[in-house]
Amino acid sequence: MVLGRLNHAVAGKLVSSVDILRDSYTGTLTRCLESLETLDRDSPEEAKTTDALKQILNAAYQVEITVRSSSSFIKNLLEKMKQLVQSMPWKAPPVICREWKEKVAEEMLGNLSESRLARSISSQIKERLNKSHEQFSSALRQLEMRHSGRLDKIEEHRLKLRKVHAPRLAKMALESTSLRDVTLFGMPHMGREIGRGQYGVVYSCDSWGSHSPCAIKSVVPPDDKHWNDLALEFFYTKNIPEHPRIVMLRGSVIDYMYGGGTSPAVLLIMDRLQKDLYTAIKQGLDWVGRLQVSIDVVEGLRYLHSQGLVHRDVKLKNVLLDRDNRGRITDLGFCKPEAMMSGSIVGTPIHMAPELFTGHYDNSVDVYAFGILFWYVCAGHVRLPSAFEQCANKDQLWQSVKKGLRPEQPVNCSEDCWTLMKGCWEGDPSRRPFFGDVEVSLKNIVEKYKRKMANSKGSGSDRKSRGHSPRHKSSSQYRSKQIPASR
Template sequence: MKSIVGDPPCLLICGQTYTAKATILNRILNEQILRITNCSDNSKSWRPLRFRFGAERRSALTTLTDSFELLNGDYNPGTNWTVLPQRDVEIRQEDLSDPCTAQATTEVTLNHPLLATKVEIIVAPHNCPDLNITRLYSQYSSRMLPIIFYGIDKDYLSQEEQRELLDLRHLASDLPLLFLDCCPHTESPARHSQVDDDLGEDSAYDSNNEDLVARSVEDLESHNQGASSPSPRRPSRFHDIVHGQLRSLGFLTDPSEVPVFKGGMTPTEDDLHQSRLEKLYNMQGILMFVRQVLQLYLTRATTVLHDLHLQCMNMFITTAFDMQRDIQITPRRIDYARQREMELFESLKDLANQRQEEIRKLIQATIQDLKEPLLQEAENYQFEDLEISLDGELSQGKEIKGCTTQIQELVLNRVNKAVVDKLISSVDYLHDSFVGTLTRCLESLEKGEDGQQGETSASMALKQILNSAYQVEVTVRTSYSFVKVIWERMKEILQSMKPFKAPPIVDKDWKRKVAINLLNNLDESKLAKSICSQFRSRLNNSHDMFSSSLRQLENKHSGRLEKTEEQRMKVRKVHAPRLARLALDSTSLRDMVLYGMPKLEREIGRGQYGVVYSCRNWAGLTSLAVKSVVPPDDKHWNDLALEFHYTRSITEHERVVTLRGSVIDHSYGGDGCSPAVLLIMDRLQRDLHVAIKAGLDFPGRLQVALDVVEGMRYLHSLGLVHRDIKLKNVLLDKRDRGKITDLGFCKPEAMMSGSIVGTPIHMAPELFSGKYDSSVDTYAFGILFWYVCAGHVRLPTAFEQCANKDHLWSSVKKGVRPEKLNVFDKHCWELMQACWAGEPGDRPLLGEVQIKLQEIHERALDARLKMTKLRDLAGSKQAKTEDKGRPREV
C-alpha cells in the first residue's frame, strides 16, 4: 500500500519489434522521438530507454540498477537534438566488449507535459538476451507502478514471443496488459535505402538538418493518418491468428465478451483485471486502459487498508465480547467453586461423623483378611541395625525391645495401608462428582493476567480436602486400648526384674508370636475413632484454608474486573468508533474509485436521520435506493460508522436488506459543511406500515411477521441486537415478503452501553434501566404483531391517552400494554402477550415464536381457502337461480 501511494506510475512499452515499440512511444508523446525507418532496424540490438521529465532534452547512458551515468571518452551526451540520435539507442558491435556499456540504459529527459506529472516511460530493449523484458520488469516494478503496453505489428506471435509473454504474465500475474495493434510503416524500403545512402547513418537524426526534421514529422503525420485508415494487414488473418493466440495464452476472452470502452463509461471490478486489445490510433481506448490500471492500483490500496480496518475492528469486537464474558462469568465461577467445595466438605464430614461404625467393621474385616499374609511377612522379616547370630541370639538383652518395635512397625504399616485403601474406596465417588469440574474452575480463576498459573492456594486446599483419607495414621497408641497398653508395660517391667533371665531366641516363631500379639490386641473401635478424628481435623483445616484462599481470589478478581470494565468501555466508546469511521472512509473511497458517485433521482422517503433517493443503476446493479445522511458532529459520525460496519459485515440474507456500498460526497454543502454519506442499498416496493394501510390481507401480514422473526433470529445468531423493530423498518419486495432494514441502532450485545434507543411504543421496560439483552427485540415484535393482527396502523387506545413520551414510558414501566381487539383469536393474543412480558426471562425464544406463528399462519391459510370455496359455491348457486328465473326461449 505504501508503494502504491508513494511510487510514480511507469508506462512499460514492450513489443514484437523495435518498430512497434517506437511507434507506440511516438504515438503516446505525439511527436517523433524515435526514428522509424525500415524492417532492417528490427534486426539490430537496441538499448532499453527510460524517459523522465527534465528542463531540457538530454540523453545519457546509465546503469540499469542505480541510474549512474557512464563516462566514456568516445561518447558525449547529446543535448541539442529533436529526434533521439541512433548512437544513443543502438548497441554497436564495439560496445559488446564492455559489459557495462553493452547493458547500459539510455536515460532521456524531456520537457513534456505527460512526464511532468512524474510519469516515466520505459521502452524495453530489443535483441538483447542479457536485458530481457522479465529482468526489466523486475527491476522497475519494485520502485514504480508499471502499466504494460505490448505492440503487435505481425500477423502472428512466434514461440519465443509467446514464452516472453508467459514469463511476463508470471511476474505480473495481477496486472492486465494492453495489446496495441501497430500499423506497419508504409514507406518503401527503396526510399529508406536511398535516404541512408545519401545522408549517412546518423544524418537523419541531425537536428540541424531542418529539411529532414520536417520530413520526419510529415512521415509521422502520414503514418498516423494511415493508422486511422484501413491497415494493409489482412484484418481477418490478424483476428483469427493473433487474437486466438492471446486467448489460448489466457490474456483475452472471446471477442463477443470483450467490452469496448466508451467515453464516460466506468470499468467494473472485473474489467480492472481484463487485458485488452486496441488499435494504436484509438487513443481514447489507451487512456481508458491507463485509467483502468490506475484504478486497479487504487482499489488494491483501499482494499488492503479496509481489510486492515476490518481486521482491527473485528478484533475490538471480539475483545469486547471476551471482556464482557469475563465480567459476567468470573463471579459465577467463584460462587460455583464456593458452593461445590461446601457440598464436598459436608459430604466428607458426614462420612466421618456418621460412618464410624462402618469404618470399625471395615478395619476388622481388613485385619482378618490381612492376618495370614502379614504373619508370613513378619516371619521372614530381616531386622535392621541389630546384631543377631545365625541361631537368633542377641548380643545384648536390651535389643529385644528394638526387635519388637520393628515387628510392630511392620505390622502397623501394613494395617495402615490396607485401612487407608479401603477408606479411599468409600470416598472415591466424590472425586467423580466434584474433582473434575471444580478443579478446572479453580485453575481458570487462579490463572494470572498473562495466562500463566498463579498462586494455587485454593487448589492446594482442595487437594488437601480430597487427600484427607490418605493422611490418617495407625499407631500403637491409637490402636491399643488404655488397659492393654498398661498391662503390656507392666509385663515388660516384670520380665526385666527376673534375675539371670536369658534373652529369647529371635527366630520365626518369636516374630510370629509378636505379630499375633499385636494383631490380637488391636482395638478396632479406638482405631476407627482415631481415624475419624484425624479425618475431621484435617478436613476442617483444609476447608478453612480453602475459604480464606477463595476470599483472597475474589478480592483479586474484583479489582481486575473493574479495570476490565474500564477497558471495555474505552474500546466501545473510543477505539471502536474511531476505527469504524476509518473503515467507512476506506470502503467509501474504494467504492468511489471503482464505481463513482451514484446519480440521485427523485426523493422516495425521509426519516429522522436522512433522506432516501432512488437510483437507477450503480456498480452494475439496478433499482437501488440511496440514503443520504449528513452527520452534524463526531458522535453522529461514530454512530453512523458503527451502523455501517455492522450492516456491511452481515452476510447477505434474504430477510435482511443488503447494503451494497457507500460513497462520501465531500462536495456536499460547500466549504465548512459536513460531507454527506451516501449509503446504497436495494430498493424495495414499500414498508409494512404502507402495506397494512393498503389492505394487505391477514395471511400475507402473518407471512411478513414470519419473515421478520427469521431475520431477527439471523441477527441474533450473529450476536447483533436490532433495538428498533417496527412497521416502517420492515420493507416488502414484489412478492410481499419482508426484509428488516435500518440497522442504525443494531449492535453486538458486548458493544451496547445501555443507552435508551428505539421507538417509544416498541421499547421494552428494561430499556429504561440501561441493562438489557436481545429479548428487547422480542418485546418490540410483540407490539408489531399487535398491528399485524389488528390490520390497521392506529395507536392502541392505552397509548393514545399518553400526553407525551415520558408519560408513555411511565405507563409501559407500570405494565400498560395494547388492548385486546375483537378480531384477535386466542392464539394470537397469547403469543403477543408472551412476547411483551414485563420480565425478559418470561419472554419466549424466537424459535418458539416462529413455531407458533407458523401454526397461526397455516390456520389463516386454511380459513382463507374455506372462504374462497364458500364464495365460489355461493356464486354458482346465485347463477343457477338467475338461470331458473329467466323465461325459456321457444
C-alpha cells in the first residue's frame, strides 16, 4: 500500500514536470522535425526522430518504486519470515499479534529512506533518458545526413537566383519595356546637364510622352555587372507601387547607336524635381522645412521597407525636393530585397553602418544612414562632421566607425534631436529604433518647436501692445531668420 501510494505521488510530480517541458520547449522542435521527416518521404523507413523525442519525454512515466529501493526494508521482512519458518515444534512460535505487526510495519516504514528512494528514482530516470537520448541522437544524425545535401543545393539555387536569374529577368524586362516605350513615345530630347553621379549623367527634358517636366538619367554600363545593377534598379523602381515620397520611374529607352553602337546607353526617364537636399541646405532651407523633409525621408524609407526593399545609399543627394520643398527618395541603384542581399559592401562611406563591413546586415542600415543625414539637417550645413574630418582616407574612416566614431553634437542642437540621431547610429543594430518610432519622434520635435514659436510670437505681441520700444524685431523679421534646432 505504501509503495503504491509513493509510486502514484512520484509519477504525478514527474509527469507534471514533463508536461511543462513539452508545452514550453519541445513543441517547436517537434513541429520542425515532423516537417523535415515529411520532406523526406522517399527515404527508406528508419527510426523517426520524433518518436525518439517522445521516448525521452515518456521516460518519466516509466519510473517505478519497488522493494529493491530499500535493502533494509526487505532484509527486515525476510528476517521475520525466517524466524517463523525456523521455529521448532517444541518451542513456542512467535506470536503474530497486533503489537508485533505494528512494530514490524514501523521498522519497515522507518527503513524507507528518502535519500535512497531519491537515488533510485534518479538512477532509473537517468538510465532511461540516456537510452532514449542515444536513440534520438542516432535518428537525428540520420536525418541530418539525408538533409545536408538538400541544404547545399538550396544555397546553390539561392546564389544562382541572386547572381544569374534575377539580373537576367530584370535585363529582359528593361529591354522589352524600353522597346515598347521608344515605339510609343520616341527618343527623349536631352537638354542641359542638371546632375552627375558615380555611374551616369542626369539631363533635363521638357516632356516625354504624357510626363512633363522630366529628368533623364543616362548610363553607359561598362560591363555585365553594371548592366545587372542597372537592370535591377530599373526593375525595383518600375515595379513598386507609386508613392508620393519616392521619385517614380516613368519609362526607359536603350540608345543602341550611342558611341557608334559599340556600347549602348540606357536612358531612364523620371520626374524632374527642383533640387536635392544637399543644395537646399546650402541655400539656407529653414529649420521647419528641413524637419519636414526628414519626415518625408522616413515615410519613403518606411514604404520601401514595407515592400521588402533596403535602399542602402541614403544621403543628402539622394533626397530630391519639389516646388513645395517636400522630399522624395531617389536613386535605387543599390536598392535590394532584404532576402536577396548578398552582403556586398555598398553605399557612401560616411553613411555606412559598421555592420556593412561584415557582410551580414539588414534594413537597419537605412536607419543608421538616416541618423547621419539627420545630423546634417540639424547642423544646417553640408560640411563634414569634425570627427570625420580627422580621418585621412575612407579606410581610416571605416576603421574608426567600426570602433565607435560618430559625429559630434551640432551647435545649438536640441537634446531631442541629439538623442534621436544617437539612437539611429547605435553600433548594435538591434538597439536602433524602427522608422515608425523615428517618425513619431520627428513629429513631436516639430510640434514642440511650433508651440515655442507661437508662445514667442504671443509674448512679443503683448509687449508691443503695452508700448514697448519699436527697437524689437517684428514678427515677420523674426520668421525670416533661420532658427537653429535648439530653438
